[in-house]
Amino acid sequence: MTNISSLPARYERPSALSFLGYAAGILIFFWALNGAGFSLEKVLSSPPRFADFASRAFPPNLEPKVLERLGWKMVETLQIAFAGAAIGVILSLPVALLATRGLIFGSAVTTTTRTVLGFIRAVPDIAWALVFVVAVGLGPFAGVLAIMIDTVGFCGRFFADDMEAVDKGPSEGLTATGARRLDIAACATLPASAPAFVSTSLYALEKAVRSSTILGLVGAGGIGIELKVGFDLFDYPTAMTVILMIAVVVILIEALSTWARKKIIGEQR
Amino acid sequence: MTDLRTATPPLTEGTVQTGAQTSAPVPHALQDHDVSAQGVTKSFGKTEIFSDVSFRLVRGEAVALVGANGTGKSTLLRCILGLIPIDRGAVELLGQDVTHAKGAQLRGLRANTGLVAQKHNLVPRLSVLTNVIHGLLGQHSGPRYWSQSFAPEEARVAAMEALEKVGLAHLAARRADRLSGGQSQRVAIARALVSKPRLLIADEPCASLDPSAGEEIMAMFFDLVRSEGVTVVFTSHHIEHALTFGDRVLGLADGHLKLDATAASLAASDLRGLYD
Numbered sequence: 001m002t003n004i005s006s007l008p009a010r011y012e013r014p015s016a017l018s019f020l021g022y023a024a025g026i027l028i029f030f031w032a033l034n035g036a037g038f039s040l041e042k043v044l045s046s047p048p049r050f051a052d053f054a055s056r057a058f059p060p061n062l063e064p065k066v067l068e069r070l071g072w073k074m075v076e077t078l079q080i081a082f083a084g085a086a087i088g089v090i091l092s093l094p095v096a097l098l099a100t101r102g103l104i105f106g107s108a109v110t111t112t113t114r115t116v117l118g119f120i121r122a123v124p125d126i127a128w129a130l131v132f133v134v135a136v137g138l139g140p141f142a143g144v145l146a147i148m149i150d151t152v153g154f155c156g157r158f159f160a161d162d163m164e165a166v167d168k169g170p171s172e173g174l175t176a177t178g179a180r181r182l183d184i185a186a187c188a189t190l191p192a193s194a195p196a197f198v199s200t201s202l203y204a205l206e207k208a209v210r211s212s213t214i215l216g217l218v219g220a221g222g223i224g225i226e227l228k229v230g231f232d233l234f235d236y237p238t239a240m241t242v243i244l245m246i247a248v249v250v251i252l253i254e255a256l257s258t259w260a261r262k263k264i265i266g267e268q269r
Numbered sequence: 270m271t272d273l274r275t276a277t278p279p280l281t282e283g284t285v286q287t288g289a290q291t292s293a294p295v296p297h298a299l300q301d302h303d304v305s306a307q308g309v310t311k312s313f314g315k316t317e318i319f320s321d322v323s324f325r326l327v328r329g330e331a332v333a334l335v336g337a338n339g340t341g342k343s344t345l346l347r348c349i350l351g352l353i354p355i356d357r358g359a360v361e362l363l364g365q366d367v368t369h370a371k372g373a374q375l376r377g378l379r380a381n382t383g384l385v386a387q388k389h390n391l392v393p394r395l396s397v398l399t400n401v402i403h404g405l406l407g408q409h410s411g412p413r414y415w416s417q418s419f420a421p422e423e424a425r426v427a428a429m430e431a432l433e434k435v436g437l438a439h440l441a442a443r444r445a446d447r448l449s450g451g452q453s454q455r456v457a458i459a460r461a462l463v464s465k466p467r468l469l470i471a472d473e474p475c476a477s478l479d480p481s482a483g484e485e486i487m488a489m490f491f492d493l494v495r496s497e498g499v500t501v502v503f504t505s506h507h508i509e510h511a512l513t514f515g516d517r518v519l520g521l522a523d524g525h526l527k528l529d530a531t532a533a534s535l536a537a538s539d540l541r542g543l544y545d
């Protein structure tokens with residue numbers, strides 16, 4: 001019979017320290033609202049102005065010629081996203097091997113790699129696009145490079161986390177045979193991480209599609225340029241069409257990715 | 270319970286028994302130890318699992334390691350291969366210090382041993398044949414041994430032979446995670462045997478096997494010991510297995526090695542005492 005007094009309490013009483021933590025959190029929240037120029041007045045006065053924009057933007061511009069032009073821009077956007085994400089995912093595999101703790105390399109290598117990946121993620125995609133526009137000139141290629149490096153920052157880290165999270169049994173089994181670390185990574189860790197990699201890569205693709213729609217704002221190709229031109233020329237109906245197209249495409253891609261994830265992982269598990 | 274540990278490791282007894290049952294004498298010197306553990310102590314965090322465990326495994330003998338659940342049998346076997354660090358003591362494997370071995374030396378030692386882990390530790394998404402070929406990674410490194418698709422013909426043949434020994438050749442193409450518990454245990458055994466190890470460490474090799482398959486596997490190990498001079502150490506909760514197939518029995522209880530005696534000198538009741 002279990003000793004009832006050894007049952008753990010259902011809830012733990014917060015310590016004085018965590019109480020201070022909550023209080024600090026609330027203070028920081030108000031401090032942030034203040035610093036960000038949060039104003040109730042503006043919130044209250046914005047609906048009429050928003051309505052004004054909406055009335056000028058509706059109905060969206062659905063002229064066939066405009067739709068065709070935007071459609072091709074959207075295709076280019078998806079090409080940028082897909083090419084950038086695919087190259088990024090492929091480059092991420094070796095990078096992730098460098099970043100996985102306890103797999104092949106020691107902590108010096110993994111920590112350095114993770115720090116570099118953190119830096120890559122810390123720089124916003126639009127900033128990478130600006131850098132590459134300077135480096136390779138205006139156009140979609142700069143966009144591809146920006147998406148690629150953004151994907152490496154994302155997948156390099158999360159592939160490594162995926163590999164750290166897999167069951168250690170199979171790799172111990174191979175360690176016991178006297179296998180080298182690289183062999184163990186290739187034979188046990190990578191196959192076990194494959195479903196997680198698929199899932200992470202699909203997220204990376206979703207993320208790439210979202211990013212690629214705004215790269216045009218800085219001249220790195222894709223449909224973003226149409227959005228900028230629309231607003232610059234006060235051609236709100238066309239801008240509205242662009243926004244709606246982006247929304248539809250992003251939602252479709254997310255649905256497709258969810259479906260693919262289920263299809264690929266669900267059946268293989 | 271009484272401490273049945275003999276004062277000195279029963280080298281002669283074990284070997285004499287071995288010699289008595291085979292026509293060909295075992296070709297190794299009496300002092301040849303495949304494993305020698307001296308005062309091994311292991312804790313996980315603050316919990317001490319066992320302390321001051323000392324024993325030796327003579328080449329060419331079959332040793333059963335018994336003890337209740339959680340007494341540290343699997344842990345001890347992992348310590349022998351240097352898979353986890355020990356707190357105190359020393360372990361010699363095939364005549365070399367495992368505790369301080371690194372890199373190529375440690376891999377070399379492990380390449381000469383086969384481990385059948387209690388949890389089988391197969392790579393789930395790969396085929397049975399590929400898993401068995403992985404047993405050769407200690408001898409052959411590199412991409413050719415990563416998958417049966419690229420493996421040299423002799424490796425594929427050796428793996429198929431090992432699978433035939435455990436009666437699973439017909440499942441060679443199946444994915445390892447689509448096997449029954451007993452089937453995956455047999456694949457783990459095939460993977461340990463494919464490299465023809467000098468020392469076989471089998472952690473409850475029969476736990477998931479039906480009684481007749483269990484007998485078969487134990488008889489196969491026994492045969493390896495007798496005909497090829499392989500040293501086998503196995504754990505088992507099967508008292509009869511320990512006494513029938515072990516030349517010697519080691520027993521863990523209460524964090525100590527409480528039993529180290531030849532199987533011939535033991536009765537089932539002696540082993541039952543370990544579980545009190």
Ligand SMILES: Nc1ncnc2c1ncn2[C@@H]1O[C@H](COP(=O)(O)OP(=O)(O)OP(=O)(O)O)[C@@H](O)[C@H]1O
Binds near residue numbers: 318338344
């Ligand atoms: N990695 C670990 N971290 C912490 N504790 C562990 C770890 N591995 C095992 N233990 C603990 O060490 C003790 C011994 O475990 P071990 O698996 O060696 O037992 P066992 O004798 O093989 O038992 P069984 O007969 O059930 O296989 C157990 O109490 C277990 O909870």
Ligand SMILES: [Mg+2]
Binds near residue numbers: 344387
């Ligand atoms: Mg165990």
